[in-house]
Amino acid sequence: MPRDLDGLGISDMFATRLKEAVAGLGRFNLAVFGKTGAGKSTLINAVFGSEVAPTGMGESVTRGLNYYPHAGGTFGLYDSEGFETGVSGDAILAGLQQFVSGSRADTADRHIHAVWYVVRWSDRRFEVPQQSFVRGLAAMGLPVIMVVTQVPTRVGHGNEGTSIHPDAQAFAAYLRDLNLPLSPNNRVILTNAQADPFTDAAVFGVTELLEATYEVVPQVATAALTAVQILDWERKRQAVRRIIRQSVVVAGGVGATPIPFSDAAVLVPTQVTMIARITAAYGLPADRSRTLAAAAAVVLTGGATMAGRYLAGTLLKFVPGGAVAGSAISGAVAGSLTQAVGTAWARVCEHALSLPPEEREAFLSGPGPRDLFVAAMKRKPGRK
Numbered sequence: 001m002p003r004d005l006d007g008l009g010i011s012d013m014f015a016t017r018l019k020e021a022v023a024g025l026g027r028f029n030l031a032v033f034g035k036t037g038a039g040k041s042t043l044i045n046a047v048f049g050s051e052v053a054p055t056g057m058g059e060s061v062t063r064g065l066n067y068y069p070h071a072g073g074t075f076g077l078y079d080s081e082g083f084e085t086g087v088s089g090d091a092i093l094a095g096l097q098q099f100v101s102g103s104r105a106d107t108a109d110r111h112i113h114a115v116w117y118v119v120r121w122s123d124r125r126f127e128v129p130q131q132s133f134v135r136g137l138a139a140m141g142l143p144v145i146m147v148v149t150q151v152p153t154r155v156g157h158g159n160e161g162t163s164i165h166p167d168a169q170a171f172a173a174y175l176r177d178l179n180l181p182l183s184p185n186n187r188v189i190l191t192n193a194q195a196d197p198f199t200d201a202a203v204f205g206v207t208e209l210l211e212a213t214y215e216v217v218p219q220v221a222t223a224a225l226t227a228v229q230i231l232d233w234e235r236k237r238q239a240v241r242r243i244i245r246q247s248v249v250v251a252g253g254v255g256a257t258p259i260p261f262s263d264a265a266v267l268v269p270t271q272v273t274m275i276a277r278i279t280a281a282y283g284l285p286a287d288r289s290r291t292l293a294a295a296a297a298v299v300l301t302g303g304a305t306m307a308g309r310y311l312a313g314t315l316l317k318f319v320p321g322g323a324v325a326g327s328a329i330s331g332a333v334a335g336s337l338t339q340a341v342g343t344a345w346a347r348v349c350e351h352a353l354s355l356p357p358e359e360r361e362a363f364l365s366g367p368g369p370r371d372l373f374v375a376a377m378k379r380k381p382g383r384k
């Protein structure tokens, strides 16, 4: 946006705060192993979206294993493309062993937090070299989640529910009986990560895979996992509600001495920080920060001023102690205003996130965010 429309320098401030907020999430690193064609990339796309799929060569960690840091910095993927156990498996394991023990002392942002070992159901067998590979990973202290992919289902007729192919269930039982060191609790997760309109096969099991991943990842990586995954919106919302609550407390402090309405701009830094943190928590790509920053500037200048006027007429009547002569913002009102801004920005982020990448770009660089933000601000406080 043109600089003169943003006299407060909000878009620059937002870009800086967003970078800080993304960095504050930390990083989640996932390692994925399995034969070529097992469905590793398809699974990754189903859980994290196609935007995080590895592009280019990545960075070689050891023979057969590349590291792909996600542009935003919250996600890193160790991908073993074209991997087979046996001699090359042993080489990967040896290299990985060296890497894991080396990186333990190293910076935490390269640590492997979870491993998905991916097997196609139609393999029907899990050979000794594969078994020892899994044992080798676990011996390094890595939590290994066993995922069976491309599992066929049959759509039920009448009262019959959808059923999973019995051979895939038998395969899962066979895997559990191998007594491999599988996390969590020797679980084997059956999945189909790609719908097939020809057979009516639906996607299933990917949410269970994500939940199993949450069960094994250390606390330091969960905020990043929540931002980067695309399946569990409730976890994102919980993180965002926490951010809004914290910002409300800060804004309440700012407004502890009643401030004239015309000076509501003193709340802007708190709100910029808040909406930057909300944006990061939802996992909106930080490389779109220019369009996001422009949208943020529009809503926090035009939008918030409008919102302030609106609140002068309505909110002040509802908030206890809010009617300070109708011309000043008390701590309580500053808090309510911040709550409203946070909730409205969350709606903007959720809408942006629900769009395919191309449409998202168009939405963020147009009047959409402001319109949606203002509409959300006009809702009665407390209503969803």
Ligand SMILES: Nc1nc2c(ncn2[C@@H]2O[C@H](COP(=O)(O)OP(=O)(O)OP(=O)(O)O)[C@@H](O)[C@H]2O)c(=O)[nH]1
Pocket (backbone or CB within 6 Å): 034, 035, 036, 037, 038, 039, 040, 041, 042, 043, 080, 081, 082, 083, 149, 150, 151, 191, 192, 193, 194, 195, 196
């Ligand atoms: N129907 C169905 N097809 C799948 C599924 N997962 C993968 N496929 C198909 O299987 C093929 C291989 O899947 P990928 O995800 O590329 O496999 P990969 O493990 O990443 O393979 P490499 O990158 O070569 O190691 C693709 O044609 C996918 O469309 C699934 O869950 N269901």
Ligand SMILES: [Mg+2]
Pocket (backbone or CB within 6 Å): 040, 041, 042, 081
């Ligand atoms: Mg692949």
